[in-house]
Amino acid sequence: MKNHPIAIFDIDGVLANGAHRKYILTPLSFGKIQRGSIENISLFNAYVLAAEKDSIFEDEADLLRMTHNQGLDIILITARPEWSRLMTTHWLARHWVPYTEMYMRESECQWSDVDVKIDIYNKHLRGNGRRIMFAVEDRIQCVKMWRKLGITCLQPRDGDY
Numbered sequence: 317m318k319n320h321p322i323a324i325f326d327i328d329g330v331l332a333n334g335a336h337r338k339y340i341l342t343p344l345s346f347g348k349i350q351r352g353s354i355e356n357i358s359l360f361n362a363y364v365l366a367a368e369k370d371s372i373f374e375d376e377a378d379l380l381r382m383t384h385n386q387g388l389d390i391i392l393i394t395a396r397p398e399w400s401r402l403m404t405t406h407w408l409a410r411h412w413v414p415y416t417e418m419y420m421r422e423s424e425c426q427w428s429d430v431d432v433k434i435d436i437y438n439k440h441l442r443g444n445g446r447r448i449m450f451a452v453e454d455r456i457q458c459v460k461m462w463r464k465l466g467i468t469c470l471q472p473r474d475g476d477y
């Protein structure tokens with residue numbers, strides 16, 4: 317994978333359609349559960365586990381496959397926790413998503429997705445001389461983060477949450 321340009325893809329909201337599991341997080345949005353509490357962590361874990369049943373966004377998956385076919389390395393960067401790697405790997409295989417590398421949140425890490433992704437970028441991509449052609453993200457905070465780093469970022473749908 318040494319000298320090929322890179323395309324970065326987010327998973328949730330870009331490749332994986334998790335609309336069916338959003339209800340799991342509803343108690344959090346009412347502010348009844350504290351961030352970092354056991355209830356919060358349990359709900360989050362349930363939310364991640366339910367991703368196994370996500371459908372795929374076909375247009376974005378086709379964009380990824382075409383990009384891959386053109387010889388770019390596909391780097392998946394997701395705030396899903398590391399403990400869900402096996403499940404996520406199976407999901408990606410089931411939906412014919414080719415990729416070179418997948419970086420995930422460390423399992424116990426409670427950082428925001430933006431902080432998780434900047435950390436991954438700093439550890440694995442920054443200053444390695446590889447051209448990053450574009451990133452694909454749904455959530456506006458992450459879109460802004462990539463653009464701030466000087467990376468072209470495509471946003472396939474509104475993600476103002």
Ligand SMILES: [Mg+2]
Pocket residue numbers: 326327328329330453454455
């Ligand atoms: Mg996302």
